[in-house]
Amino acid sequence: MGRVKLKFVAIFIAGTCGFATAAATAEDGSENDGQLMFNNYCRTCHTTEAGDNRLGPNLNGIIGRKAGGAQGFGYSSALESADFEWTAEKLDQFIADPELVVPGNNMKPYSGIGDGAVRAAIVSHLKNK
Ligand code: HEC
Numbered sequence: 855m856g857r858v859k860l861k862f863v864a865i866f867i868a869g870t871c872g873f874a875t876a877a878a879t880a881e882d883g884s885e886n887d888g889q890l891m892f893n894n895y896c897r898t899c900h901t902t903e904a905g906d907n908r909l910g911p912n913l914n915g916i917i918g919r920k921a922g923g924a925q926g927f928g929y930s931s932a933l934e935s936a937d938f939e940w941t942a943e944k945l946d947q948f949i950a951d952p953e954l955v956v957p958g959n960n961m962k963p964y965s966g967i968g969d970g971a972v973r974a975a976i977v978s979h980l981k982n983k
Contacts, residue, residue, distance in 0.1 A: 892980070919939065932958035942977050
């Protein structure tokens with residue numbers, strides 16, 4: 855009996871370590887982490903479905919899309935008049951500090967993500983959407 859229980863505990867610990875490793879590789883853009891981080895930090899206001907604008911514009915195909923380019927969304931004049939296309943790098947900078955990339959934007963309340971690994975996971979997730 856004792857042995858069986860010990861084996862169970864060992865499997866449990868191994869499973870937990872596996873989870874920790876997955877979290878640590880967020881920088882590689884592991885898709886599960888990206889989805890999770892997107893849910894945590896962005897989904898309150900954004901979806902990745904085309905045409906599905908909420909409090910924020912939909913982020914479908916955001917990488918390569920023109921800034922302020924979601925049909926039917928009422929942007930701030932700052933984002934409306936922004937003249938660039940979203941690249942992975944721009945997106946990373948924007949979610950680190952929106953004000954630095956598009957001064958006067960209305961993505962609020964949002965306080966920025968300081969953790970580069972978390973940002974990388976989100977950006978990588980959005981590349982596939
Ligand atoms: C509190 C709501 C809220 C949260 C949370 C939020 N956003 Fe936004 N986001 C907005 C709003 C509102 C706008 C439009 C801002 C404007 O018009 O100035 C916006 C704009 C954007 C844009 C510009 C889109 C375009 O069409 O040019 C990107 C990119 C973006 N958000 C990405 C994100 C990501 C990624 C996250 C999570 C890390 C996030 N946002 C979290 C509300 C939010």
